Amino acid sequence: MLYLEFIFLLLMLYIGSRFGGIGLGVVSGIGLCVEVFIFKMPPTSPPITVMLIILAVVTCASILEAAGGLKYMLQVAERMLRKNPKRVTLIGPLVTYTMTFMLGTGHAVYSIMPIIGDVALKNGIRPERPMAAASVASQVGITASPISAAVVYYLAQISEIRPDITLLSILMVTVPATLFGTLLMSLYSMRRGKELDDDPEYQARLQDPVSRRKIESTTATSLDEVLPAKARNAVLLFIGAIVSIVIIAMVPEIRTIAEGDKPISMAVIIQMMMLAFGGIILLATKTEPRAVPEGVVFKSGMVAAIAIFGIAWMSDTYFKYAMPQFRSGIVEMVNNYPWSFAFALFIVSVVVNSQAATARMMLPVGLGLGLEPALLIGLMPAVYGYFFIPNYPSDIATVNFDTSGTTKIGKWYFNHSFMSVGLIAVIGGCCMGYILGIIIIG
Numbered sequence: 001m002l003y004l005e006f007i008f009l010l011l012m013l014y015i016g017s018r019f020g021g022i023g024l025g026v027v028s029g030i031g032l033c034v035e036v037f038i039f040k041m042p043p044t045s046p047p048i049t050v051m052l053i054i055l056a057v058v059t060c061a062s063i064l065e066a067a068g069g070l071k072y073m074l075q076v077a078e079r080m081l082r083k084n085p086k087r088v089t090l091i092g093p094l095v096t097y098t099m100t101f102m103l104g105t106g107h108a109v110y111s112i113m114p115i116i117g118d119v120a121l122k123n124g125i126r127p128e129r130p131m132a133a134a135s136v137a138s139q140v141g142i143t144a145s146p147i148s149a150a151v152v153y154y155l156a157q158i159s160e161i162r163p164d165i166t167l168l169s170i171l172m173v174t175v176p177a178t179l180f181g182t183l184l185m186s187l188y189s190m191r192r193g194k195e196l197d198d199d200p201e202y203q204a205r206l207q208d209p210v211s212r213r214k215i216e217s218t219t220a221t222s223l224d225e226v227l228p229a230k231a232r233n234a235v236l237l238f239i240g241a242i243v244s245i246v247i248i249a250m251v252p253e254i255r256t257i258a259e260g261d262k263p264i265s266m267a268v269i270i271q272m273m274m275l276a277f278g279g280i281i282l283l284a285t286k287t288e289p290r291a292v293p294e295g296v297v298f299k300s301g302m303v304a305a306i307a308i309f310g311i312a313w314m315s316d317t318y319f320k321y322a323m324p325q326f327r328s329g330i331v332e333m334v335n336n337y338p339w340s341f342a343f344a345l346f347i348v349s350v351v352v353n354s355q356a357a358t359a360r361m362m363l364p365v366g367l368g369l370g371l372e373p374a375l376l377i378g379l380m381p382a383v384y385g386y387f388f389i390p391n392y393p394s395d396i397a398t399v400n401f402d403t404s405g406t407t408k409i410g411k412w413y414f415n416h417s418f419m420s421v422g423l424i425a426v427i428g429g430c431c432m433g434y435i436l437g438i439i440i441i442g
């Protein structure tokens with residue numbers, strides 16, 4: 001019966017994924033009701049902490065966007081790319097990785113993609129090379145961001161078992177690991193695919209007058225807009241928020257109210273600091289509050305929160321119910337091959353399309369199996385597996401932004417532009433993370 005119920009869980013996730021973010025959340029609500037009222041599973045608590053972290057971070061980042069901060073970041077990134085156009089395949093992914101590292105979400109990179117493609121095309125570089133890698137890098141950076149929901153959830157759960165594990169110790173593993181994976185896929189991308197002169201599909205587009213005009217008239221740029229000083233100030237304040245969070249995480253005494261008390265949880269600290277700095281940015285830049293919900297970051301963040309609400313609650317209810325029966329068989333396999341837990345993380349991520357939801361579903365399973373925190377943190381890059389099926393918004397947008405047609409979803413669906421770079425980034429990140437986890441966390 002447990003196996004049939006597990007198949008039902010996967011079916012609900014699959015149906016929800018066909019409708020996207022909000023659909024994934026509400027279809028999971030149907031699955032939760034079936035689990036409770038038909039399968040008689042005791043419901044667990046909804047993922048309140050993760051949702052509040054997402055809401056706080058998204059609110060602050062959305063105010064940053066409304067103040068013009070994202071446009072300012074975009075202009076800084078574009079200047080870097082246009083000063084080093086021949087290195088766009090190396091710099092492009094690092095730019096999107098950095099944006100995600102700062103914002104805690106990969107949904108702010110859409111505006112940079114046309115610029116990366118434009119720089120590549122104007123310098124005779126196959127656009128697929130930097131664009132596919134940049135799209136993947138924008139998601140790889142999530143497990144390196146100190147304010148991402150996935151990282152904070154790992155910290156909140158693991159620090160309960162190992163109080164010596166801090167936000168800094170997690171980042172000391174995930175940042176080098178994900179950067180290593182990003183660098184590997186960027187180096188691979190420099191030679192992938194045919195040169196534009198030898199690509200029959202691209203040459204065929206040049207023969208078509210409409211396609212040729214579209215390719216030659218591509219002039220994507222953000223540099224022609226003069227931004228007010230408040231845009232730069234908003235970015236500086238946002239960076240101040242991230243630095244403040246890291247400092248508070250490094251010095252537990254700052255978050256200890258009274259002598260002898262336990263330090264305030266970093267999950268609570270991040271919520272407080274993000275809301276506070278959101279207010280500071282709003283007041284300091286005199287941003288219109290009504291503009292905040294209209295941005296890309298706010299809309300995508302709210303969708304993510306609803307998706308995680310349903311996914312995590314439904315899956316957590318099942319795993320808490322089934323774990324006693326599953327434990328014996330799974331423990332033997334994981335004890336013999338600890339790295340095999342990465343496959344479980346990857347497969348779940350492919351289905352649920354969210355790293356925070358994957359962390360919320362699978363970290364309690366890993367801890368319940370008795371896996372070492374060093375292993376669980378080292379394998380964190382594996383929570384990004386949704387490049388495998390090319391239906392994620394950033395991947396679809398990247399395909400549409402590439403006027404040359406080199407970034408594409410293949411005839412066989414799985415032979416798409418993001419598959420090889422995604423596998424290289426995740427496998428490379430997990431291998432480096434596994435080593436660093438043992439060395440740093442032990």
